[in-house]
Amino acid sequence: MKRRKRATAPQKRNADATRAKILQAALDEFSERGLPAASTDDIADRCGVNKRMIYYYFGSKEGLYLAALESVFERFVALEREIDVEHLEPAAAIEAMIDLKIDYYVENPHFVSFLAMENFYKARHLRKSKKLHMFKTPLTEVIARILKRGQSSGQFRQDVDPVDFYVSMCALCIMYFSNQHSLGAIFQRDMMSGANIERRRRTVVDFVLSYLQMTDGARTPAPGRKPARQAALVS
Amino acid sequence: MKRRKRATAPQKRNADATRAKILQAALDEFSERGLPAASTDDIADRCGVNKRMIYYYFGSKEGLYLAALESVFERFVALEREIDVEHLEPAAAIEAMIDLKIDYYVENPHFVSFLAMENFYKARHLRKSKKLHMFKTPLTEVIARILKRGQSSGQFRQDVDPVDFYVSMCALCIMYFSNQHSLGAIFQRDMMSGANIERRRRTVVDFVLSYLQMTDGARTPAPGRKPARQAALVS
DNA sequence: GCCCCAGTTAACTCCCCGGTTAATTAGAGG
DNA sequence: CCTCTAATTAACCGGGGAGTTAACTGGGGC
Numbered sequence: 001m002k003r004r005k006r007a008t009a010p011q012k013r014n015a016d017a018t019r020a021k022i023l024q025a026a027l028d029e030f031s032e033r034g035l036p037a038a039s040t041d042d043i044a045d046r047c048g049v050n051k052r053m054i055y056y057y058f059g060s061k062e063g064l065y066l067a068a069l070e071s072v073f074e075r076f077v078a079l080e081r082e083i084d085v086e087h088l089e090p091a092a093a094i095e096a097m098i099d100l101k102i103d104y105y106v107e108n109p110h111f112v113s114f115l116a117m118e119n120f121y122k123a124r125h126l127r128k129s130k131k132l133h134m135f136k137t138p139l140t141e142v143i144a145r146i147l148k149r150g151q152s153s154g155q156f157r158q159d160v161d162p163v164d165f166y167v168s169m170c171a172l173c174i175m176y177f178s179n180q181h182s183l184g185a186i187f188q189r190d191m192m193s194g195a196n197i198e199r200r201r202r203t204v205v206d207f208v209l210s211y212l213q214m215t216d217g218a219r220t221p222a223p224g225r226k227p228a229r230q231a232a233l234v235s
Numbered sequence: 236m237k238r239r240k241r242a243t244a245p246q247k248r249n250a251d252a253t254r255a256k257i258l259q260a261a262l263d264e265f266s267e268r269g270l271p272a273a274s275t276d277d278i279a280d281r282c283g284v285n286k287r288m289i290y291y292y293f294g295s296k297e298g299l300y301l302a303a304l305e306s307v308f309e310r311f312v313a314l315e316r317e318i319d320v321e322h323l324e325p326a327a328a329i330e331a332m333i334d335l336k337i338d339y340y341v342e343n344p345h346f347v348s349f350l351a352m353e354n355f356y357k358a359r360h361l362r363k364s365k366k367l368h369m370f371k372t373p374l375t376e377v378i379a380r381i382l383k384r385g386q387s388s389g390q391f392r393q394d395v396d397p398v399d400f401y402v403s404m405c406a407l408c409i410m411y412f413s414n415q416h417s418l419g420a421i422f423q424r425d426m427m428s429g430a431n432i433e434r435r436r437r438t439v440v441d442f443v444l445s446y447l448q449m450t451d452g453a454r455t456p457a458p459g460r461k462p463a464r465q466a467a468l469v470s
Numbered sequence: 471g472c473c474c475c476a477g478t479t480a481a482c483t484c485c486c487c488g489g490t491t492a493a494t495t496a497g498a499g500g
Numbered sequence: 501c502c503t504c505t506a507a508t509t510a511a512c513c514g515g516g517g518a519g520t521t522a523a524c525t526g527g528g529g530c
Contacts, residue, residue: 033271034269034271034355034356035272036268036269036271036272037270037271113355115414115417116351116354116355116413117355118416118417119351119413119414119415119416119417120269120348120351120352120355121269122416123416123417123419123420126416126417126420127416127420132420132421135421136421136422137421161434163422163424164434164435164438165438167410167411167418167435168407168438168439168442170410171406171407171409171410171411172403172406172407174406174410175402175405175406175409175410175413176402176406178351178354178410178413179350179354180354181353181354181357181358181361181362182350182353182354182358182361183402184358185358185361185362185367186367186370186371186372187371187398189398199396199399200399200402203399203400203403204403206446206449207403207442207446210445210446210449211441211442211445211446213449214441214445214448214449
């Protein structure tokens with residue numbers, strides 16, 4: 001009799017529920033303390049599961065970390081895949097994407113933490129992930145289409161590389177959150193107050209649309225612009 | 236006879252040299268492995284100094300980390316303090332600041348690492364620093380002056396908050412480097428190739444100047460812009 | 471030439487933590 | 501009701517790493 005399937009009160013002997021509880025606890029622990037400082041004992045305590053279960057389901061601490069990392073990225077990319085802005089005016093579509101990103105960062109600090117952590121460790125684990133190919137953000141293609149629409153209607157400039165543009169948009173959105181603590185400490189501001197977040201949102205939209213709507217070549221070139229200094233660069 | 240002062244071959248019994256060697260090793264170790272994974276034994280080995288010396292000079296692993304963090308920030312702020320762009324045209328001055336930042340990030344990955352690490356740990360150590368007040372970047376004032384010049388000559392838009400603007404400029408510059416590994420893995424690009432860095436430099440300058448030179452109100456407002464959603468925000 | 475202490479050393483302690491062993495039990499299938 | 505296995509548990513192990521102890525020494529001051 002498999003009367004109770006799962007989803008009711010998860011008591012004893014429920015593989016999926018146990019796995020899920022561990023994963024959630026890992027998400028919390030890793031994003032709070034970081035990979036090296038996180039302890040498997042604490043993760044087990046957090047979710048009231050025997051430590052051995054971590055090794056039973058995830059093999060090792062690193063295996064658990066990788067699973068947590070993947071789950072965070074999967075959810076993020078899934079959201080970006082859902083967005084539908086094809087029916088919007090190009091400028092409104094760009095704005096909608098910025099809103100999506102900022103809202104996501106506000107509501108999912110776990111993602112911001114994992115991204116920062118993973119970059120600190122040179123994306124060692126991300127690169128190892130078999131799901132890496134799934135993490136290529138679908139937004140670059142959405143952006144490419146929006147840009148094309150905006151360009152053919154004459155609203156947007158012509159010389160925009162979608163990936164490069166995506167990085168810029170992303171930078172304007174995420175850095176405020178990923179660096180909120182140093183910025184907050186140095187400028188003595190509460191970066192997470194509603195008013196400040198809204199101000200940020202407006203600035204980002206303003207920046208991005210200014211760039212896109214700037215007529216090609218209209219920008220005053222700085223006089224005496226020195227050529228790119230390749231010599232100073234590594235590799 | 237204090238014949239050899241220091242700076243020649245630093246052999247035995249040289250407090251300053253020992254302290255400096257430890258600090259340098261700490262810089263390397265912490266930025267490579269992170270605060271929790273860094274080991275005092277390894278730091279001692281790295282610079283050929285007895286582990287006890289770390290405790291003699293810095294009190295604890297955390298004390299050493301704080302000293303390293305402060306030294307990294309001090310050097311960064313010192314550089315920003317040195318820059319002189321008052322003689323340049325406003326647009327060229329902005330460009331010079333962007334160049335300064337990008338060059339610095341390219342040449343000082345330690346700074347990028349420490350900044351990311353410190354933010355991951357919610358700026359816990361930075362906030363504890365007695366030198367925190369020294370880390371308020373002098374660039375915001377420089378920026379304020381440049382903006383004023385650009386505004387009175389009619390080249391720049393009027394409604395720009397210096398701190399907000401600084402954050403945006405900084406975001407466009409640093410995120411490319413702080414997130415180089417995840418971006419590189421996902422987009423399969425070598426973010427640190429000379430050509431890609433130069434492309435980045437041009438894009439950032441383009442973004443920032445487009446924003447500043449955008450005539451107030453010239454930007455097409457997106458139709459149907461929904462009002463700011465305060466409700467969705469935390470606190 | 472001697473004293474004294476800042477600077478240096480090796481050896482040690484203790485505990486935390488990742489991972490393992492082996493025994494135990496819930497419950498599905500026959 | 502019995503069996504067999506997936507799931508769960510407690511107890512244990514070994515290594516690494518932060519921090520300490522106490523002995524020692526180079527060299528400046530007198």
